[in-house]
Amino acid sequence: MTEVPLRRALISVSDKTGLIEFATALAGRGVEILSTGGTAKALRDAGIAVRDVAEVTGFPEMMDGRVKTLHPMVHGGLLALRDNAEHVAAMEAHGIGAIDLLVVNLYPFEATVASGADYDTCIENIDIGGPAMIRAAAKNHAFVTVVVDTEDYADVLAELEATGGTSLAFRQKMARTAYARTAAYDAAVSSWMAAAQGDAAPRRRAFAGTLKQTMRYGENPHQQAAFYVDGSNRPGVATAVQHQGKELSYNNINDTDAAFELVAEFDPADGPACAIIKHANPCGVARGGSLLDAYRKAFDCDRTSAFGGIVALNQRLDAATAEEIVKIFTEVVIAPEADEAAKAIFAAKKNLRLLTTGALPDPRAAVTAYKQVAGGFLVQDKDTGFVPEADLRVVTKRAPTAAEMDDLRFAWTVAKHVKSNAIVYVRDGATVGVGAGQMSRVDSSTIAALKAGRMGAELGLAETPAKGSVVASDAFFPFADGLMAAAEAGATAIIQPGGSMRDDEVIAAADAAGLAMVFTGMRHFRH
Known part of the structure; x- marks a missing residue:
C-alpha cells in the first residue's frame, strides 16, 4: 500500500x-x-x-x-x-x-x-x-x-x-x-x-545530535560530511549567528571552534584578546590595550600562516579592528558581538564569514569529549585544567620576574590549545613563536624559534622576538636538550609540568643557563 x-x-x-x-x-x-x-x-x-x-x-x-x-x-x-x-x-x-x-x-x-x-x-x-x-x-x-x-x-x-x-x-x-x-x-x-549518580563510565553510553548543516564535503572533497548539534547550547560555532559569507565548511567549523575555545580562556574583564588559528593550531595569540592592538600583536606572530585563517575575539568587534582584519584574506571571524560599523566593513568581503555568539564559552565548565576509533569511542572530560598562580612551583635558583610570570601564565594557557608536542614562545603578552605537532619536543622548540626569527626579520626587527621571551611546554622535558634549544633562542624563563625522571638534570641545565623555571604539575597533551 x-x-x-x-x-x-x-x-x-x-x-x-x-x-x-x-x-x-x-x-x-x-x-x-x-x-x-x-x-x-x-x-x-x-x-x-x-x-x-x-x-x-x-x-x-x-x-x-x-x-x-x-x-x-x-x-x-x-x-x-x-x-x-x-x-x-x-x-x-x-x-x-x-x-x-x-x-x-x-x-x-x-x-x-x-x-x-x-x-x-x-x-x-x-x-x-x-x-x-x-x-x-x-x-x-x-x-x-x-x-x-x-x-x-x-x-x-x-x-x-x-x-x-x-x-x-x-x-x-x-x-x-x-x-x-x-x-x-x-x-x-x-x-x-x-x-x-556520579558514574563517569557507565556500562552503556549513547550519543545523539540534531542535524544543523549538510556539507559539500568533509576534510577533503572525497569525504561526505554533516554538522550535528548536541543541544547543550554552549556558546560557539554551533550556536552562532552567521551574518554574512558562504556556508561554513567542515574545516571552517573545526578551526573556528578551536579558535573560540582558545580565546575564551581570556576573560574580557581582563582586557581584549585575539587568537588566530590555522589548521586547528594557533598561529598567533595576544592580549592588547585594545582589540586592534591584540589583533596586530597576534598577526605579527606569524603573518604567513594567518592568511586564510580564523580570527577569534573575546570582546565586541569594532570598526577599527574590522578594518585591520580585512587587509588580508580571512576565512572566518568569530566574536561575542560586532557593532554595525564593523559589519558594514565586512559586508564588502563576500567570502568572509562573520559569526557572533552572544557570549563566550566557560573554559572551566564540564564538557564530555569523544573521539571515534576503529570499533568504538574514546570518551573523556574536556581539558578544563587550570593551575592557579599560587600552585605554580619555582624549581630554579632564579625566580621569574613579575613580567616573566605574567607571560609564563599566558604561554601556558596557549600551550593547552596547541597540538602536541607543543612549544610556545611568548613576549609581552603575545606569542612570538609556536611549535606544534612534532614527534620530538626538541623539534617543536627549534621550529618555534625558527618561526620567531623569520617573523622578526620580516618585521624588520634588529633581533629575534624570541630573545627575552618565555617558553611553555605542554609536557615535561624528558631531557635538557629541548630546554637548551629554547635558551639558545633567547628565552629567559620556562613553564612546564615537571615529572620527568630527569627533572634534576633539566633543572640543573636551567640554572646553568640562568633561566627561571616553573613547574605546574599538570600536563596539557592535545592530540
Whole structure:
C-alpha cells in the first residue's frame, strides 16, 4: 500500500509552536483530531473541534497525567495492520478506531536539565507515553504517519496537498526521524542519570545530535560530511549567528571552534584578546590595550600562516579592528558581538564569514569529549585544567620576574590549545613563536624559534622576538636538550609540568643557563 488517507489524528505536544495553524489545516481537510490535556485546551481555545483521548479510552487522565495514552484504544489504533483480517476483526470487536497520524513532541527533558532543575523535577519531565506512542506509530509506518518535530508540519501539509494522503516513502522518512528522536531522548536521560549518580563510565553510553548543516564535503572533497548539534547550547560555532559569507565548511567549523575555545580562556574583564588559528593550531595569540592592538600583536606572530585563517575575539568587534582584519584574506571571524560599523566593513568581503555568539564559552565548565576509533569511542572530560598562580612551583635558583610570570601564565594557557608536542614562545603578552605537532619536543622548540626569527626579520626587527621571551611546554622535558634549544633562542624563563625522571638534570641545565623555571604539575597533551 502506498498512499494512506488521513482520517484521524492524535495530537499531544509539549512544544505548541505552529500547532494551531497545523491543526486548523488538518481540520479543514476533515481530519478528526484526538488530543490530551493542555494540547486539547489550546485547540479548543482556538475554536478547533477536538475529542479527548479520555473519552476514547473510557479512562480519565490520572496520576498527575502520568497515565493517559497507555491504553489499547490508543495503541491498538496505532499498531493495527490494516491489511490483516485478524487485526481488523479485533479492532471491530473492541471498538478500536484507526489512528492515521500521530503528532507528538516530548516533555522538555533536555531543557529541564539545562535549566538546572533538581533531580525530582528532571524525573517528572521524563516522558513515558509519548515515546511509547511514537515507537508504535513508527513501527507501523506502513499505515501510520508519525511527526515528532514542529518543522515537519509544513512537509505533512505539502504531502497531503500533493497526494491526498501520505506516501510510503514519506512515512518511512518520518518513522526514521521518530526513532532518532526517541533514541536521542533516551540518550539524554541515561547520560543525565549517569552524571547525577556520579558514574563517569557507565556500562552503556549513547550519543545523539540534531542535524544543523549538510556539507559539500568533509576534510577533503572525497569525504561526505554533516554538522550535528548536541543541544547543550554552549556558546560557539554551533550556536552562532552567521551574518554574512558562504556556508561554513567542515574545516571552517573545526578551526573556528578551536579558535573560540582558545580565546575564551581570556576573560574580557581582563582586557581584549585575539587568537588566530590555522589548521586547528594557533598561529598567533595576544592580549592588547585594545582589540586592534591584540589583533596586530597576534598577526605579527606569524603573518604567513594567518592568511586564510580564523580570527577569534573575546570582546565586541569594532570598526577599527574590522578594518585591520580585512587587509588580508580571512576565512572566518568569530566574536561575542560586532557593532554595525564593523559589519558594514565586512559586508564588502563576500567570502568572509562573520559569526557572533552572544557570549563566550566557560573554559572551566564540564564538557564530555569523544573521539571515534576503529570499533568504538574514546570518551573523556574536556581539558578544563587550570593551575592557579599560587600552585605554580619555582624549581630554579632564579625566580621569574613579575613580567616573566605574567607571560609564563599566558604561554601556558596557549600551550593547552596547541597540538602536541607543543612549544610556545611568548613576549609581552603575545606569542612570538609556536611549535606544534612534532614527534620530538626538541623539534617543536627549534621550529618555534625558527618561526620567531623569520617573523622578526620580516618585521624588520634588529633581533629575534624570541630573545627575552618565555617558553611553555605542554609536557615535561624528558631531557635538557629541548630546554637548551629554547635558551639558545633567547628565552629567559620556562613553564612546564615537571615529572620527568630527569627533572634534576633539566633543572640543573636551567640554572646553568640562568633561566627561571616553573613547574605546574599538570600536563596539557592535545592530540
